[in-house]
Amino acid sequence: MTSMQSAVRRRRAVAAVGAVGAGLLVLSACDKPTPVATITVGSSSVNEGATCGGESASLSSAELAKCLKDTDIASIKVDPDETVRFGVDPAIADKRWTILMNGQPLTEDSNKTYRTIPGSVFFNAQYGAQGDSTLVTIKAADGKSSSQKVTGLWSFRLKKDD
Numbered sequence: 001m002t003s004m005q006s007a008v009r010r011r012r013a014v015a016a017v018g019a020v021g022a023g024l025l026v027l028s029a030c031d032k033p034t035p036v037a038t039i040t041v042g043s044s045s046v047n048e049g050a051t052c053g054g055e056s057a058s059l060s061s062a063e064l065a066k067c068l069k070d071t072d073i074a075s076i077k078v079d080p081d082e083t084v085r086f087g088v089d090p091a092i093a094d095k096r097w098t099i100l101m102n103g104q105p106l107t108e109d110s111n112k113t114y115r116t117i118p119g120s121v122f123f124n125a126q127y128g129a130q131g132d133s134t135l136v137t138i139k140a141a142d143g144k145s146s147s148q149k150v151t152g153l154w155s156f157r158l159k160k161d162d
Contacts, residue, residue, distance in 0.1 A: 035089035037138045037154035041082050041119065046074045046156060051137075053152035058142070067153050068103050068137065077161035080120040084158070087114050092140045095151055100137040102128050109141070109148075122158045132160035 034054035038047035052067035141148035
């Protein structure tokens with residue numbers, strides 16, 4: 001092996017070690033992202049980090065009320081004949097979660113990462129819908145129904161697509 005080939009190999013090895021070291025440094029500086037919730041309708045989907053909370057700390061009643069009034073939320077069009085699919089990160093499912101429609105429980109709490117609901121439900125007055133737009137919130141909580149401490153809310157606006 002010539003000295004030229006040896007020098008090239010040393011440079012490659014140093015570059016590889018440097019790249020790995022830099023990558024580890026960047027990863028160690030990252031904060032843990034908040035869990036994400038996703039809504040899918042047909043081939044369209046929207047996902048969001050927590051609107052409020054999302055960590056393990058409980059939210060106060062005042063924080064919850066303020067969060068449910070937030071207007072800067074993701075939206076998705078929903079054909080009432082389509083199925084609306086809800087997906088949550090395992091970190092949300094582990095705490096148990098439920099779907100709220102306009103602030104009221106629509107489903108029982110669950111520890112699954114995936115649920116489906118017919119799109120027509122979100123625009124039916126029988127379920128509390130009003131008009132062509134519905135606020136849907138995923139609520140994560142520690143504990144069983146009677147003693148739940150809410151730890152996060154993920155809100156979305158569902159808009160009727162005729």
